[in-house]
Amino acid sequence: MSWHEWVRNAEVEPSLYAADLARLGEQIDVLLRGGCRIFHFDVGDGHFVEPITIGPVVLESIAPLVHEAGGVLDCHLMVDNPLRHFPQIARAGGDSATFHYEVVDDVPTTIDAAREHGLQVGVAFNPESEPEDVAAVAPDADLVLCMSIHPGYSGQKFMPDAVDRIRRLRAALPEHVFVQVDGGIDHETIGAAHGAGATLIVAGSAVFGSDDLTRSYRGLVQALA
Secondary structure, eight states: OOHHHHOSSSEEEEBGGGSOGGGHHHHHHHHHHTTOOEEEEEEEBSSSSSSBOOOHHHHHHHHHHHHHTTOEEEEEEESSOHHHHHHHHHHHTOSEEEEEGGGOSOHHHHHHHHHTTTOEEEEEEOTTSOHHHHHHHOTTSSEEEEESSOTTOTTOOOOTTHHHHHHHHHHHSOTTSEEEEESSOSTTTHHHHHHTTOOEEEESHHHHTSSOHHHHHHHHHHHHO
8 A cells, every 4th residue: 555545635644642642542543433544653762852752662552443444654753763763663553654854864765775664655854954955855755744843842833934845845846745744733724734735734733632533633624625
C-alpha cells in the first residue's frame, strides 16, 4: 500500500501526541469509527526537540487496532539520527516515516534507507529552511512536511508565513509528492493551509481538545470541503 492508495482527496490526520494517553486506544477507536483513517504519530528524542515523546513501544501497542480497521500510522521522527529509528518504526507497525531535512547530510540516501524497511517516506523541514532547497533533494519522497510551528510541543499557534511556504513548496515539488502541514491547525487555519496546496493536514489540539472527538474531526474534514 502507498500514500496514493491511502489518501481520499485530502486527509485530516489526528496527532496522537495531543491525545489523552490514559485513553489512547479508546480515542483511536472513536476516531476510526468516525471515519478517520490516517493517524500522525510523533517521535521526539529529547535532542532534536526538547521533549521525549511516545515511541516504538506505544506504536506497537496501537498498530493492531489501527491496521485491523484499515487505518495507517504516519510517523514523524523529530530525532537527530533517523537511520537508527527506521528499523524500530517498521517492526512496531509504522506505515510511513518522515525525517527532518535539517538532520541529514544526504536526503536521497536517507529516503532509500527508509524504503529498505518497507516504509513510505516523508521529508520534514522547519520554518527556517527554504522550501525550494528541500524540494530540490526530495523529489523521490512520498510527502514533504512543512512545519507551521517549531516542532516539539503541541498547542502552538500557526505561523502565518507558513501559507507562503506551503505555496512555494507545492510549486517546487513534482505533482505526485504530497504536501503535508503540521502545527497550529484548527478551523480558522485549515482552509488557508489547504488552499495553499497541503492535502495532508495534521491536527492535534483541534481534535483532542474537544470532548466530542468525532465532531471535532468531522468538522475539520468539512472545513476542507
